[in-house]
Structures are given as structure tokens and as C-alpha cells.
Amino acid sequence: MQLDTLKQLVRGIIETRPEEIGCDSCFEELDRFVEMKLAGKDTAAAMPLVHDHLERCPACRAEFEALLAALQKLAEAAP
Amino acid sequence: MSERTNEQWLAALGSPGADYDAALADLRAQLVKGLGYALSAPGNIRPEDLEDFAQDALLKILDGLHTFRGESKFMTWAQKIAVRVAFSELRRRRWRDTSLDAMTEGVGGGEFIPPELIDPDADSEQQAMQRLLLQRVRYVIDHELTDRQRRALVAAVLHGVPPDELARRMDTNRNAVYKLIHDARKRLKKQLLATGLSAQEVLAVFE
DSSP states (O other), X not given: OOHHXXXXXXXXXXXXXXXXXXXXXXXXXXXXXXXXXXXXXXXXXXXXXXXXXXXXXXXXXXXXXXXXXXXXXXXXXXX | OOOOOHHHHHHHHHSOSHHHHHHHHHHHHHHHHHHHHHTSSOSOOOTTHHHHHXXXXXXXXXXXXXXXXXXXXXXXXXXXXXXXXXXXXXXXXXXXXOOHHHHXXXXXXXXXXXXXXXXXXXXXXXXXXXXXXXXXXXXXXHHTXXXXXXXXXXXXXXXXXXXXXXXXXXXSOHHXXXXXXXXXXXXXXXXHHTTSOOHHHHHXXXX
């Protein structure tokens, strides 16, 4: 383990919440979340559990970022 | 390609009819285009992948039409499914030759966080606190986590194995893997805070 990984691990442990949503619940809400993001809304305040999950789960985060990029570019390319 | 409302998408895709083929073709084209944007970063995309991912996603979308709750645009929901399909397959390819046993067998607290891993830039008092806290982390890993929690934590943190690939190897699902690691983190947090330090103080020790 590298020092940076260790520091991230400690932060991840300390910031653990008693209740967190899992990947399935995050995925369920992701379309609504990404549309709020595209609309410039404060997603952390509006959907804190999804926001929190995306901060913790690199796999879900990667999918969110890819989806966001796709929707942004589709909108730009639309006639 | 015409813009459709959610209701129009559902009506066209929900039953065979004049609109079905046109809607299916439009959706497929949009999925391929969206995946092209979504997957522009990873370098391991084959030319035929986008079509294949879109086709697999299309089947999932049609199967799951009844689960669309209408809380977003239909196209957003559909692209979400396509991205999940593509990423799952890319992760499967990336990790297919990796053995979970090889990564986690015999890895206890001491292997997870080697005793010599201390911040060299920290002062001596801070280093002493780091040693104390990390000793607790190792203890929890060795004595308080279940074997499945330990393996999931080691694979995810040390090797970066994504939850869907862990799930495949642990004969469970992605959500259950997240819960395993969440439960492990809760146990580790409890022990770290049992030192009497506040959460902020623990973080400061590793700043």
C-alpha cells in the first residue's frame, strides 16, 4: 500500500456513515441525479445519499462521469 | 430523428406497430452515439464494441421498460443502462484473468498495511499516533472482520477491483459487496474512535 492510498483509506473509514446507499440504489437514482447536475442544481444538497455514494464508489463514479459526458455531448450535437 | 416525449417512447417501444421499428432504430443510433462519447477515455474499445454494447443495452431497456419510472427523460434512463452495460463488460475483460484468491489469500492486517508504512514527513508525535491507529486497523482486520469482509476490503483497496468483478468472484451481487465493505468500514471507524480521538483528530493525524 502507498501512503496516499493509506490516507484515502483512513478518510474513507472516518467519513463512513451509519447508513449509506449501495450501488443498486445509486443506479436507480442516477438518471435523475445526472439531469439535476446538467441543470446546474446543487446535487449534494438535493440528493445527498447518491452524492455520497459517488464520492466513495469509484465504479459508480466512473459510470456517472461517463454518462454525464455522453449527455452533455449529445445535447451539444443536437440540431 | 424526431424528439419523442417519454410517453411516445414508451408507446412506440411497448408494442409492435408502425412506430416500433422507427423508435428502435432511433434508440439504437442514440445509444451508439452516446456510448461513443461515454467511452472516449478508455483506450481498449474495439470498433465493433459500440454496436455490441448498444445491442445488449437495447435488450435490457426493452426488458425493463416497465421499470422506467418517468422521473427523468427516457433517453437519460436508456443511456444510463447503456453505460452500465459497457462498463460492466469492459471491467470483465480487464479483470478476467485475475484471481481473487491470489490477491487476498494470506493477506492480514500486517500485509494490508505494512508496519513500516508511516508518513516520513510527519513529526515524531504524529508518527506515534499513526502507529497506534494503524495497529488498531490491523487488529480489526485480523480479528473482527469476517473473511469475506477482509477479502473484499483487500481486493478493493489494495488492488482496485471494482465491485461488480468482486461480486462475480464472490458469488454475490454488487450491492452486497458494497455492504460488506461498508460494514468493514463501520467496524474500523468504531475502533479508531475508541481511542478517544474525534473524527477530526484522526484525520489530522494523517494530514
